[in-house]
Amino acid sequence: MDYSIVMRVTLCPVWRLPWDTVCRRCFEQTWSPQSFYLQAKLCSLFGWFPFILVSCDHDRSCGKGFSCDRHFLVCVPLKQAGQYCRRDAQCLKGLTCMFGKCHHSIPEGQEGARCKLDKDCGGSMCCARHHGEMICKRRLMLGESCFVPDGGLAFSINQICPCEEGLLCRKATDVPQREKEFVYRPEVENWQCQAPAV
Template identity: 55%
Template sequence: MVTSPAVLCLVAWLLPPAAGHLWAWMFSMPQHSPDAAALGRRPGADLEEVTPCSPATPCAPGHFCDEHFGLCLPVRPEGQYCRHDPHCAHGLVCIFGKCQQPAAPGQEGARCQRDEECGPGGCCARQHGERVCQRRLELAQSCHVPPGGLAFSINQVCPCQLGLVCRPSAPSREREFDYRPEKSEWRCRQP
């Protein structure tokens, strides 16, 4: 039996409010607007102190506009969840959904747009959807790349280091008629 997304949404809508916590957790989104602690206010403070925002009305320094709730929230320290760089404290960037120190340009883990930005031993490839510098694959490392699809779009691998080629291992005697080598058999090898 196949369940469509529309049916799942209908079931979620019909479930009692207590089940909202489950759905919020499953989709990693807040169930309600941020509480006083998340807003950086003391408990019991008047709710009128919350500053609304929009792209046209920016927030005060040290805050960012959470466009989902339309509220100004304090910037987040290192290790906290984020969606964009402005959500993080000064000097931090939002990489892989967390505020962290940026890598030096050209180093492994640094943001990039082209291979040339990553030096001779690296390439610019997607990791969790973010284009970052990664090392080229070494001798005997798996180098299979899917022809496309979501897996290829989100996580990519660099090509083999210069002087190596990506190819499957030679078929063994028992498998000489196997014309489709397994993905795990594609490795960086000497030409």
């Protein structure tokens, strides 16, 4: 028997509860599927785990309240808000997997909702990457920084929308000298959304 697993289970925050409750609640934590598999096996040996450990190759192989972990090929409990995930099917109903965690779903077209094209978003918004996810973001307002790099990893992971309709992204020429002295990234030029010159 792997006694390190026993220790990890007994060190669960609810260790003072009966063993069957400890096993159930420890699995609700954000432990890895591999850890879940070993702990479930331990608990099931002593009849403490109310569910049968099931191997799977798709979600339909698992019962209600479970999803198939496609890496470890084992059924695991659905995740709650704030818990780590890799895809939507691993989260409870009403939650989506965004930025690697289960979050409450945002209605389509609203700021922060998933999208594929600009037309998927509401007015004054565009579809752009945020931490690698394509979501609806608002367009930039007058005076906001609009500088974007030519490319690279930073641009691929996080993007910004163009300026609001009627504004142009232009290099600012009226930045006070004392503000220039405290620029954190001097290589980034100061471009702002501006009204077109009359």
